[in-house]
Amino acid sequence: MAPVDLHHVALPAFTLSPERQRTLLAERDALIETTLELRSAFAAGGHQLDTSAWKLVKTVDDVRAYRSRRALHGAPDQTLDDTCDMDSSSSRSSSPSSSVDRNQLPSLGSSSSSGCGGSGSGSGRSSRPGRRPRRFCPSVKPAARPPAVVISGVIDGTAEDAVLGLIAHTDVQFKTRAAHLKTELDNARPLAELVLPTQEDPLVYAAVKWGLEPYGRFSQARDFVFLEAGGLTTDAEGHVVAYAIRQSVDLSDVIDLPRLPHTIRGYMSGCQTFGNMTPRGDTAHRTVEVFSRAFIEMDGSVPANMAAAAYAEKLMALALIIECAYTHKLAYLMRRSTTRSQCGAQWYRHSSNTCTNCTRAVCRVLFRPLQSGGSCRICQRTFCGKCSITRKMYVTLGNEVLQKEMLFCLECLLEAKSLDAHVVASDKINW
Template sequence: MLPPSSAIPKLNLTPEEQQVAADEVAAVLAETLEIEREFLAESGPLDKRQWKEVKSRDDFRVFKERRRVRGTGATTSGPQPLLPGIDIEDSRVTKTRSTISSAGDGVVSSIKEPHVPMIVAAGHLEGQIEDVIYGSVAGDEISWRLRTTYMKDKFADAKIVATIKEPTRENPYDYLAIKWFVREHPPMLSLFVQPRDFLVIEATGYTVDKYGQRHGYYIIHEFHHPALPELKELGVYRCKMSLCFISRQVNPSKVHIFARGFVDPKGDLAHGVTVALTAEAMLSTAHCCDSSYAKKLTWLMSKHRLQRQQQRQQQQLVESASCQSCQKTSGFLKASLTTCHLCGCIFCSRCTVQRKIIIDVSTGGVTERSFPFCHGCILRAKQQSPYDVAVDQVTQIASLSASFVSRPKTMSVASSTDSRYGITVSRPPLRPGPSPPMEIGSILS
């Protein structure tokens, strides 16, 4: 049986359609930045009468908007001021309050049904902002599957249907595309819940706000197109969603993340289940840095493959091996000595850590394996500039595309090694053709 993605065609968007998508992203980002500013203006906790904490992980918490009963007796969950008691003398905040307090005025609230609660998440991650952004970027099908695996937010089926803006050497984090996917649910839940698919605009970037402060963003926002109708005949519900994540470096080792949006699963899915699944998806942001570290570690492995092979050949000539860190010798402890999968040097088990790395991406899924790495190489991968890795991968994309175009049409490739990620793929990555020149605006320039 063919997967639902087989019924999803690729799109050739017109310049006007691309512009509309870019403008929609710009509007969502601008709105979220203003609400984030309001959130940060009040350092105290959220008003428990209005917001209920539904899930947390470490220092990252997710809240849902409570339903409120007004004078007419009607129950609503329309957007309210995010925090009470903000200094109304601040004209910038006062302006924001007046525009986000009225139901239906905001870009996000205007597409949300009244009974669907707004979700807000906030917290801190240990690390660097560029690791948060690089861990989120998924500019092609392979990197998308790597991200969902490392961030523990797996999809049952997925497809990139159009690419509007690709990462460049100058802006390796900037990306804008139309994506379709079916999120993977827990096995027990899948027995009772019909599949839900999402058709969204996805955007990532690293830019400066109107106050001159740098920030990263990750946006997924609903998209509609007549060529991509709902798959009702396949028993699949089309969800509505809009989520925007803003990240900022608040000190040399900590990043603050603010997120806002909603997910409307349609159908008869229980309200509590919807909120729980949305919260879990938002909490996957906590794995951004881990995703970046894993991708950088794999990149380093691909860059130093020859050096590692030479190191192992030299060590095979040495009869008595010892740990390069603590000098523990082999002897009867020989079985406890192992080789670092990056540098190729020998270490004891106490001087290594196991890390799961994706080694193969095929049509059937991804294959992960645990490898030993010395503490020095783990630190090296953590400190490796994500910007340099992203630029190198963008450069290799251009080379791969040129190579693929020049390959004879009669030549088929069942599997190959993608040098960008150092993994085996079952086929060349499917990449939409280049988009025509267009004016996308400051958010994507």
């Protein structure tokens, strides 16, 4: 069956009331708060998970993905009110409260309490106002709640860089991000934009989207209606933390989305955080700590643990979000270089057969194996292969994003990495 382009699906006109928008943003804030509490509990437990409760799914460099084990879902302290909430929400009720019930789940389930280094219930949300008292539901199967997923590790970059790569409020920016991550929901379509980047606050975004995710020829596709949000916040210690959210929401009382053929409605809840680990003034080697909590409920015939493992691998791609930010920074420098040239400013533009850095002869031939350099796409100076790096960039052609290899000198690459993400994000608003 040919893939469905959600942008071509006819939808009725609808609007979200200010009260409904505030409710959605309150869900965002609650999810951020919960995840930051879990992040603190995880750090207090020595950044370790109990291997009897959590299974390692994948490791890439210093980033690890875990899913909760099947036995954990049947533990008494995890199958009380929260399991009942999930069981009731899995009935696919069109009531607006169904998404709220899912939101009231602890971010990792109560399983995170036993998993974060045996930290007890300190990371739970049992004291949150409005939660129902715990109760036992004997009719609920132990696997009624979807397995939880945790991502933890360290990557290069800053929290601000993470948000720069994550925010995509236009189709072109979304396609650029998708080209880097290669795990995006296929042709996600914005339904309502709640918060847009501004010149004063360029690193923030929130919107409700409708996305489609194909799962190969042997499984039906899933579509999701979700709140996507990204921005910066602070933790309990006042440190800057970047966040990225995808949280399923119920808008059935506002808009009647068509049911796509051979497609099942899925539900997900995920919050990724990126916290700076190096002092702000240290530009030599900046790193961020990644912590993510999530679950996905796909329904259909896909085993829950298999779905969670696949979801964990997709979340691992978030480690590449810094590379997406670097692409934006390099594009910013290229735009600035072009503007200077058009304004007649003195720049480095010249043609030479010797490397600007080491004076080695630069061989300009058509055969890739023998090519040993060229002109930097930013400063236009000539460099040999040892003093330059060829990097894959994504350029726009109309509404399409194409991949192209471009050569950059080391000096311009270092300048791009050290650029303030706020400056680039402010300029990116006009791209």
